[in-house]
């Protein structure tokens with residue numbers, strides 16, 4: 382059933398089994414936040430937890446807190462929580478560093494494996510519309526190692542898995558379009574062609590069910606400040622299939638990845654398993670905030686887990702698409718996100734030839750926060766992007782957001798000069 386009135390949406394909220402989860406967050410009054418795919422909202426527990434880390438653990442405990450407050454174990458403790466969300470097993474994930482840096486580590490390990498197992502393979506394949514940092518990191522590594530980075534459109538991925546390819550690096554859910562790959566099928570196709578599969582889960586961890594183990598993926602990284610609600614600059618995470626984890630040092634072989642960091646040996650002995658993917662001292666205050674964010678997702682486990690979250694996410698995005706298409710028709714918006722559920726992440730993107738930026742600004746002025754992503758003037762148009770985080774977004778929010786969008790378009794309000802001035806961060 383698709384709710385088709387404000388009253389229906391209120392009914393759907395009243396019957397939503399995940400409704401209570403929104404009370405885990407401090408959302409400003411009157412804000413409809415459709416940007417949890419860029420920066421998740423503040424969990425209610427975070428401020429007190431961070432204050433405790435600062436005033437008690439650091440202020441009073443001082444250096445003793447490395448042991449007594451569990452600081453030293455926090456990358457693995459947070460990693461174990463993340464593993465539950467992405468189909469990893471305990472001790473297979475660490476929370477650490479940024480997504481960009483973790484990608485450097487795993488791509489480097491994957492290229493090391495390829496160099497030993499298939500030295501004639503000299504190409505790394507990715508998607509042209511992948512998030513730029515992923516492409517930049519890949520390009521830098523390819524230059525350094527004498528590999529070629531080959532970028533293709535999504536429909537050309539299968540055909541690009543040729544005998545010269547060592548590694549396929551993809552982002553599971555595309556940041557621009559919200560299109561989702563079939564991780565198991567793509568990984569199987571890569572493996573059948575002798576290619577390693579590296580996945581970026583930045584827009585899928587905590588947003589859609591992920592099964593890294595079931596998909597037999599090789600390496601994965603993901604982001605802590607998007608759907609995991611870890612706060613700005615939160616530590617990211619890294620997962621390596623246990624069959625590969627101990628094959629190589631990772632290139633940023635710092636002391637936190639050493640088997641016995643506190644023996645202070647001059648020579649490096651990598652820690653077993655995923656721990657070797659740590660580099661240096663971790664940002665403990667941010668790590669505490671990340672754990673609060675992760676706890677907001679683990680609260681779904683008794684309520685049906687990621688499957689329940691996914692069902693609500695699809696209901697929200699279906700509703701948004703239907704309302705935009707019926708109530709905002711004739712305004713030049715086209716759906717850039719797949720309609721097929723299995724191909725859709727937790728966001729909806731609307732393409733528009735011109736005015737996309739200004740429309741988003743006009744919505745933000747009305748407290749409906751989405752974002753804008755620039756096109757390339759060619760195949761990829763400018764888009765309005767709306768993320769739907771089922772932990773705190775309800776059906777009435779969707780109704781109201783579309784109603785604001787309709788008013789912004791009908792009135793031409795978005796054409797005002799103040800909405801057409803670009804800020805540094807879009």
Ligand SMILES: *Cc1c(COP(=O)(O)O)cnc(C)c1O
Pocket residue numbers: 479480481482511512514515552556581583584604617
């Ligand atoms: C958000 C995002 C990142 C972010 O990388 P940082 O190192 O945290 O800046 C990387 N890759 C993808 C696909 C993303 O969506």
